[in-house]
Amino acid sequence: MPAHVVKYEYNDGVKLRVPEVWCGREIKYPSWLFQDAQHAALAAGGSIQPCKACIKAIIKQLEQEL
Ligand SMILES: [Zn+2]
Helix, strand or coil: CCEEEEEEEEECCEEEEEEEECCCCCCCCCCCEECCHHHHHHCCCCCCCECHHHHHHHHHHHHHHC
16 A cells, blocks of 8 residues: 655644645545655655655646746
């Protein structure tokens, strides 16, 4: 099962009950999550695959920032 990448864990300083992930999917605990894009990138080639939809959303965001 692919692991999603966390986008927001806090909203206005309040910790969310369930973190928001990049692909927008509703996740349920316990679920394996990457804390951020950097962790997901470091795990590439490892046994835990990042969610492809999350990676696409991150790349899209990066492209908009460039
Ligand atoms: Zn995802």
